[in-house]
Amino acid sequence: MDYIDPHIHMVSRTTDDYETLAKMGCVAMSEPAFWAGFDRGSVESFRDYFRQLTDFEPKRAAQYGIRHYTWLCINAKEAENVSLSREVIAMIPEFLDAPNVLGIGEIGLNKNTRNEATIFLEHVELAVKYNQQILIHTPHLEDKYQGTRMILDMLTQDSRIDPSRVLVDHVEEHTIREVLDRGFWAGMTMYPISKCTPQRAADMIETYGTERLMANSAGDWGPSKPTAIPDLILELKQRGHPRALIEKIVYQNPNQFFQQSQKWKSIVDEVNR
Amino acid sequence: MVRSPQQILQNDYLIARAKIIEVAAVLDRIDRAAASSAEAHAKQSTLNTGSGVPPRSDASPEASASSGNAVYSDPSYQKIQNAIAILSDRLPDKTRRIQELLSRPYTPDWMQQFQLPAN
Numbered sequence: 001m002d003y004i005d006p007h008i009h010m011v012s013r014t015t016d017d018y019e020t021l022a023k024m025g026c027v028a029m030s031e032p033a034f035w036a037g038f039d040r041g042s043v044e045s046f047r048d049y050f051r052q053l054t055d056f057e058p059k060r061a062a063q064y065g066i067r068h069y070t071w072l073c074i075n076a077k078e079a080e081n082v083s084l085s086r087e088v089i090a091m092i093p094e095f096l097d098a099p100n101v102l103g104i105g106e107i108g109l110n111k112n113t114r115n116e117a118t119i120f121l122e123h124v125e126l127a128v129k130y131n132q133q134i135l136i137h138t139p140h141l142e143d144k145y146q147g148t149r150m151i152l153d154m155l156t157q158d159s160r161i162d163p164s165r166v167l168v169d170h171v172e173e174h175t176i177r178e179v180l181d182r183g184f185w186a187g188m189t190m191y192p193i194s195k196c197t198p199q200r201a202a203d204m205i206e207t208y209g210t211e212r213l214m215a216n217s218a219g220d221w222g223p224s225k226p227t228a229i230p231d232l233i234l235e236l237k238q239r240g241h242p243r244a245l246i247e248k249i250v251y252q253n254p255n256q257f258f259q260q261s262q263k264w265k266s267i268v269d270e271v272n273r
Numbered sequence: 274m275v276r277s278p279q280q281i282l283q284n285d286y287l288i289a290r291a292k293i294i295e296v297a298a299v300l301d302r303i304d305r306a307a308a309s310s311a312e313a314h315a316k317q318s319t320l321n322t323g324s325g326v327p328p329r330s331d332a333s334p335e336a337s338a339s340s341g342n343a344v345y346s347d348p349s350y351q352k353i354q355n356a357i358a359i360l361s362d363r364l365p366d367k368t369r370r371i372q373e374l375l376s377r378p379y380t381p382d383w384m385q386q387f388q389l390p391a392n
């Protein structure tokens with residue numbers, strides 16, 4: 001079955017992974033900018049990272065017929081360095097016209113600190129100024145509940161933000177309802193251990209329906225499985241869900257959300273030809 | 274719902290069984306470590322006092338900490354116990370309720386506390 005992975009960090013994956021994903025039906029993916037596992041030292045380091053995301057990765061993906069898109073930001077973990085964050089935010093517009101850039105992301109909170117909230121709001125300003133879509137990272141584990149609500153507070157108090165152009169990722173059982181109720185798109189991130197599993201993602205689909213809901217693998221440098229979406233497809237099939245429901249979650253919903261960008265439209269049409 | 278409750282039970286029984294056993298094993302592991310450090314502590318104080326009477330585990334905070342029993346009042350241990358209570362009550366929405374139990378609380382006036390500019 002053709003599917004789209006809306007949140008996967010391919011810079012951390014091998015070319016063999018691209019091949020495996022292509023064989024499993026992945027036709028397109030979107031890669032938000034994130035933390036490298038260590039704090040980067042300068043704005044030049046981010047400039048190189050953004051070149052990798054906008055130039056090298058789409059070429060690597062294209063070898064396997066996969067369309068690669070990306071989102072740019074400095075992540076919440078590095079937001080404690082406010083001056084570096086501001087330099088990066090000022091540099092991002094250099095890359096916004098690249099053909100695979102869909103918007104600003106993954107921005108959000110990590111430990112729910114004041115500096116993180118400040119830099120989050122400055123990213124939102126950037127997105128508004130350049131009319132960009134937004135992809136949100138919500139914190140993990142015990143910080144997710146509080147952090148998700150703080151992020152929703154900041155977004156909903158800003159009348160310039162259209163929730164239908166914002167994807168809130170890493171939702172779980174205690175955060176999904178509020179995200180959907182407030183009109184945002186929601187993404188469930190499936191990990192092999194410690195966080196949401198394909199089984200629990202299937203439970204949330206059964207509980208909350210398929211509107212504005214999608215699933216992703218994260219596929220980062222930590223314990224994660226780039227093929228988590230095929231695992232979800234299998235789980236839903238085994239539970240007896242119809243093909244139409246599965247396709248809506250793994251293909252049509254991400255397609256509909258990303259289509260709000262002109263850049264996505266042209267490329268998906270090409271895939272479908 | 275596509276599957277009947279019986280089908281789900283049949284299908285997921287082994288999964289639930291395995292995960293409950295894993296939780297039990299974690300609790301046993303804690304108990305064993307607590308018991309063996311209590312034993313080591315008792316030996317140590319017998320040597321020190323020569324009285325041959327093992328100290329009560331609740332004799333003093335230090336004694337209880339070094340005897341390993343402090344783990345039972347650790348907030349993380351309490352959270353596990355409270356989560357297990359949710360598992361065995363008869364109310365719905367267990368996953369969300371346990372997630373909330375294991376989360377930091379949300380304070381609605383966080384923006385004022387951070388003195389962030391209001392939009």
Ligand SMILES: [Zn+2]
Nearest residue numbers: 032034106218
């Ligand atoms: Zn991510």
